Amino acid sequence: MNADESSLGRCPDxxxxxxxxxxxxxxxxxxxxxxxxxxxxxxEDVVAPE
Structure with missing residues (x-):
């Protein structure tokens, strides 16, 4: 991931x-x-990031 790219969180899977x-x-x-x-x-799953 790029340093200037924001994260939504982590995949729970x-x-x-x-x-x-x-x-x-x-x-x-x-x-x-x-x-x-x-x-x-x-x-490639649809998840609610944690």
Whole structure:
């Protein structure tokens, strides 16, 4: 990953960093919290980064 590329967090399946470019959806819950889903470029699963 590039040093100037931000990370969304780690994949809960394989542990790799997920770059912001792999973000699929960002939404606000009923409790006014922001949740995200992204595709992991390593294992190619759709996950909620940790």
């Amino acid at each position: 394989c542990g790799e960093q997920i770059p912001e470019a792999w973000l699929l959806i960002e939404y606000e819950t009923d409790e006014s919290e922001t949740e995200i889903w992204a595709e992991c470029p390593t294992c």
